Amino acid sequence: MKNQYRALKCRSRVLLIFFFLLLTVIGVLSLCIGASSISVMDSILALIKDNGMARAIVLNLRLPRVFMAGLIGIGLGTAGAVFQAVLRNPLASPFTLGIGSSAGFGAVVTIIFFNGLVNEYAIVTGAFVFTLLSSFVVLGVSRYKGTTAETMILTGIALMFLFSSLSSFLQYLGTKEEVHGIVFWFFGSLSKAGYKEIILSGTMILVPIPFILRFAFDFNLMTAGDESAGALGVNVPVIRMLSIALASLMTAGAICFTGVIGFIGLVAPHIARMIFGSDHLFLIPASALIGAVLVLAADTLGRTLWLPHIIPIGIVTSFIGVPFFLFLLIRKTKEYW
């Protein structure tokens, strides 16, 4: 029995490796696709040696895009898995907690009042500050009214509506150009991803991960209910607050540079759960990998489906993510949540 159990876990480990390889393959594929006429061979060689223009394009343009897409997927996928775990709710995601809407509001505020479209880092700062602000509110209300999942979710939903309508109101006040800029920010875009942004986002996204993995076993226990988990020695309020703070940071890091890329935080953990089950020791890394695969695939598709236009990545993730997810949902016979 112990061995059977081990075998199951071994299978999960193998699947993780598979998804990692899948991610790598898609990454390399993405590096070979682009608007310019460099050959696939040249694209790959560009990674190793200096072959002129191909290298400049691959290293300066495509590679940052691929890295950024991967990072965003990891950030949103992990954050989604964490929110769903500590709030014991399959509908939890970075956006249902108001975090996405508040980031959007932060961006809108900077664009309209602080010339955000002018200063490079103004929008980023605005989005980031408001993301954290809304998670502080959620956590603050919880400390006061009790750290149950329900309290947090309700607060989050209230914030989501608040910030969405405030954003709409501000857009109402804006000039034509500002509204343009806002609309495009809300669609999401990887075009501005450079190595500087990657390092900043990367820090915010990757640094919390070891801490979150440390809590993975505790997340398993929290699905059994706050009481059971507490009786087994899990400090539920502290872990809940800390996890949400970390996941918010990851979300902020993922969207502050690139705009709103929705649906990944909701879908990636669910897909991961269908394949890996609910053991968070595997679910968390799986959500990260699957998130990365989804975002990378979405960006590649967005760049190639309607040449020479780019379909904004936020739109691709919704258009393609939704039917795909419904398909999986219908096909899957086992109750997985």
Add this chain to the structure above:
Amino acid sequence: MLLTIPSRGAAWAGNDKNSIVFEDAFGRPISVDLPVQRIVVLNSDTLEVLRALGAQSRVKGVYSEIDRDEAFFKEFLDRPRVGSWRNANAELIADLTPDIVIAYEKNPGTELEKQLSSFGIQVIRLNFYKLGTIVKEVETLGRIIGREHQAHRLAAWYCKKLEAVQNRVGLVKKRPRVYVESYSDFHTAAPGSGGHDMCVYAGGKNLADKFKVPYSEVTSEWVIEEQPDVIFKTFAWSKGFKNKDNAFLNAVREKILTRPSWNLIQAVRKGRVHVFDSSIWTGPRAIIGVVYMAKWIYPDLFFDLDPKQIHKEYLESFQGLPYQGVYVSGDFSGGIQ
């Protein structure tokens, strides 16, 4: 003209007044009662043209955002505000008992007509920001307010400047390729946008002239592959008229020049990148923008063309203002030193 067509919405029984019929921005025949003494203006383009026609005193109400253009429209700052260009307040308008309200074709929506018809106030839809129709619209406005002479003068001036460009450009066999970027970074101006029209008038071949979306996102890679000869960008927050120097516009230009791998683009290497303030991008002064564009696309062909001089002419003869402000990056700009 004694056409007794009843004006829309009002129960009009008498036939002593004059009225005219003209075609509005929608292409519909509209009849307006003359004379028109009291006008409410909902956007800056219309206000500028009215001033060019010498009808300042008839402006009884203005749009709320006028404070943004305080330097340019100093004498109108004391007029009552009636709401934004997109959403005017029917009650405030009615209070001022205007004869007509002039608004863009699409903003505010048609509810404005419905709201004002019960007061007998007519809404005139004119755009003034599209080069293709501005001449006709100036003439129409002239007839409506009985300043045909001034309207002819302005229209003739537009035609003359446009022809000066078109005539020489018409002889060119191969048009240089131009990348036109709009207010938002990495979003190009394609058919349907003002920037595209300007580029065409100036004799450039817009890289995006086959695009189906007016403001589509593009990748650096695409621009590099297309190798434009000249790059134009517009920016909405450089305060044209109030600018003292071109530091700001030059900074924007610098950012474009230093985008990763953009040094692979011809235009960047040769420094043929130019940033425009939005006041000469679309609107009654779009012609100035076109002239600048023509000069930069065909420096040899237009060696004798002086955009700054033309701008000065416009401001002095038609707006009654001395030339001031900085509108482009690089060495064509700067105030009169």
Add this chain to the structure above:
Amino acid sequence: MIQMKNLDVHYGKTRVLKGIDLRVNKGEIVSVLGPNGVGKTTLLKCLLGMIKPGSGFIKMDDLDILKMSLTQRARFIGYVPQALPSRFPMTVFDAVLMGRKPYVRFVPSGEDLEIVSQVLLSMNLSHLALKEFDRISGGQKQKVLLARAIAQEPCYLILDEPSSNLDVKHQLEVMDMLKTLAAKKNIGIIMAMHSLNLAARFSDRIVMLKSGHMVCNGPPAEVMTCRTIEMVYGILVTINRANGYPYTIPLSPVPVNKINSELLN
């Protein structure tokens, strides 16, 4: 030994538990009886450290329970709740593995897996090990929750109405397992019960609560009297003896005028 002294618990202005003095030794099975709302669950939660008493203390092996860390407490006491939240997408093995949390640093070790296997074996749950928890029967679920608590290797077990929602067979099986645990592993067991007869048959001692007070505390044979049950539950009963323990047969609710006259006295 668990020692509760002078325990007072308030919910806002209401006093829920008043002056509770109770001791439970290792190897003993103590049932807490009383109608709903009398404070049974509150008492259990105090033992688990989930509720802070207004006054009084609880000591476990001479250690103040509120001064223990969560992990320490979890090594001492195992908790078996009535049921889990509706959706619990884990295998039985994973569910029982949770019981090892007080001993796990980052990831369960081979030893943890071994202990879980042993527990499942001893409770005849091996064949269910890799089944989804949601898919097994109510009785089996209760056993799995018990297994989880046992995997904690606790000194004491606290159970919240372990036999409600179970069919008769499973009720008896679970009770038998508890008896074995108390006898063989010397685990002290405190359980809130609503079944008078199961409590009487399987407990060493019975404690009855009424209005937050402890009304009696002693072996079933001594404590289960018609009078006491009438006072605590408000029902008239008759008590038989069978196989050495009292067997309560409910007759009818206490007539209203009798209650009123008692209140007046």
